[in-house]
Amino acid sequence: MPVDMHVHTTASDGVDNPEDVVARAKALGLDALAITDHDTLEGVEPAMAAAIIYKIEVIPGIELSTEHGGKEIHVLGYLMDLNCPEFLDKISFFRNCRVDRIGKMVIKLQELGIPVDIEKVMVISGAGSVGRPHLAAALVEAGVAATIAEAFDKYLGAGCPAYVPRFKVDPVEAVQLIRNAGGFPVMAHPGLSNSSSLIPDLAQEGLLGLEAYHPAHSRELSSYYCRLAEEYGLIITGGSDYHGPGHKEGISLGAQTVPYTVVQNMKSRG
Secondary structure, three states: OEEEEEEOOOOOOOOOOHHHHHHHHHHOOOOEEEEOOEOOOOOHHHHHHHHHHHOOEEEEEEEEEEEEOOEEEEEEEEOOOOOOHHHHHHHHHHHHHHHHHHHHHHHHHHHOOOOOOHHHHHHHHOOOOOOHHHHHHHHHHOOOOOOHHHHHHHHHOOOOOOOOOOOOEOHHHHHHHHHHOOOEEEEOOHHHHOOHHHHHHHHHHOOOEEEEEOOOOOHHHHHHHHHHHHHOOOEEEEOOOEOOOOOOOOOOOOOOOEEOHHHHHHHHHO
């Protein structure tokens, strides 16, 4: 029973809307998938509604952006209480920070003489959590860049003329926020952030899982993180980090899956 535990939709920076992601997962033969949009839960409910139609399980999730020692570290949360006031208030704050950041980047682009406005970016983002991919899409639409990748390389990437750092919480705060909402916190793709040294401390603070399997991890790296997870009593999980066809990551839905027993273990330990 394959499960993709790391999937994005148009609620953050994915290309497919939640309903289409669910339909695609069913067509691929997945038994379940986790919707893990960046700093928002807005894709979860429409995906769960679609899951009833397609007879597939959707696991509610989120991917929180954190920072420690200058490194960007992502923490996945699963199975939170979707009505937890503290959690919803914090997510609302994250969303406002994203809007503020994009507004500052738009101002920088305008100062460079580039014709882009915040209203257009918000239209592109729709009801989702606005981010740099939406601003990049606006630049492509305006003819300023040929592709989203080019927009990042020339203007929006770290160190580029319009870049503005994103607000991030500490990973310990993210872990505790997820736990307090009854959820199951997992460190996402630790190989991308080279953050192995944080795992022991985060495990003491309530981290419950480690995303050992990820398309960016080699077989050797996945084995290494499996050993670390076993050493610290963490559940081993994994997912594709799917953002949609044509997205810069270029990863297919279901490219990385784990057995459904992972979900069962989360439900029993969370």
